[in-house]
Amino acid sequence: MGVPDSAAKPRVRPGGRSERVRESVMRACLELLTEGKVELPIAEVADRSGVNRGTIYRWWPTSTDLLNDALAFHVRHRADAPDTGAWESDVRFLITELASLAADPVERAIIATMISDRYPSLNHAMMGWYRNDRPHWFAMIERAIGRGEASPDVDPAIVLQMMLAPAVSVSVFEGRALTHEEIDSLVALVCRATAPLHN
């Protein structure tokens, strides 16, 4: 997957004029994505961002380049898998972060478009991010096993689902974020589900 790689090398100096241009273009793209317009037509991106088409074409020769960079921009604030030194606080950190991400309007729109299967390129790019993040999440579980805080026989992929899926589910079905109380309950259940067996 080239997506996370290309996103990792910023092409502009942070804070400079070109950084401001890039941010305008990215925000216009995210607006379009939130409205389900995954095609990101360059004319419309130019209109909304106030950046001229020539510049956009030069920096992002294709709509796929725009889409990949817009998704990179969207997830830029997402931290790596936490490493707080303890399983319970790692679980709490990750669930809290995912709960807030899943309730974000841009993310909801992306999920809605993904499930519509209308834009294979979007699903492909998003699955690229997911596959890129997954080893880091798995490593977080491995560290807990190494410290004796999680049982070595748990299936990391399903533990990950247990942490990720409820936030997505309440966002999809109820249009809301998990509450603090729900996060507490979920953290407790995940820790109990993964605790080493003592008998």
Add this chain to the structure above:
Amino acid sequence: MGVPDSAAKPRVRPGGRSERVRESVMRACLELLTEGKVELPIAEVADRSGVNRGTIYRWWPTSTDLLNDALAFHVRHRADAPDTGAWESDVRFLITELASLAADPVERAIIATMISDRYPSLNHAMMGWYRNDRPHWFAMIERAIGRGEASPDVDPAIVLQMMLAPAVSVSVFEGRALTHEEIDSLVALVCRATAPLHN
């Protein structure tokens, strides 16, 4: 919520001509829902079902009547919350059923439309079903607590999310159903998360 109630009293004799008419109309509606056409325009329902508009108008005066009955028809094969006599087999039964439901094309289309927020009437009707089912699922957890198989301090709403959400999540993000192995892992984790504490 009136939706599940009205769905509970069939207006036609099973197996008769009117039952066949109803089934044709319902299948046409589910086809339209799968294509994201939640408005269920009566002219198009008539075309696809081969049932004339007069009959459709007489039985279903509004598109909302059609939508509610189509959703009732869609979930008709869904069993009630299981009561196998043991927590682990109840959990397995429910997760297996929900995994197959979440991967169903009609259900996927409904979820996609729900998350798009384009049709509040659909979200409203689906949440009606969900609220109707939820007490039965909670009762299943209560029975397990009563038998001493589940800890009385678990949060039933979050236990339910743990059982429901992974199937929805892999259907949304990966366009597939949970595998048998994933179901086994998830059942084991749910049982461990909910097991009574012995110390």
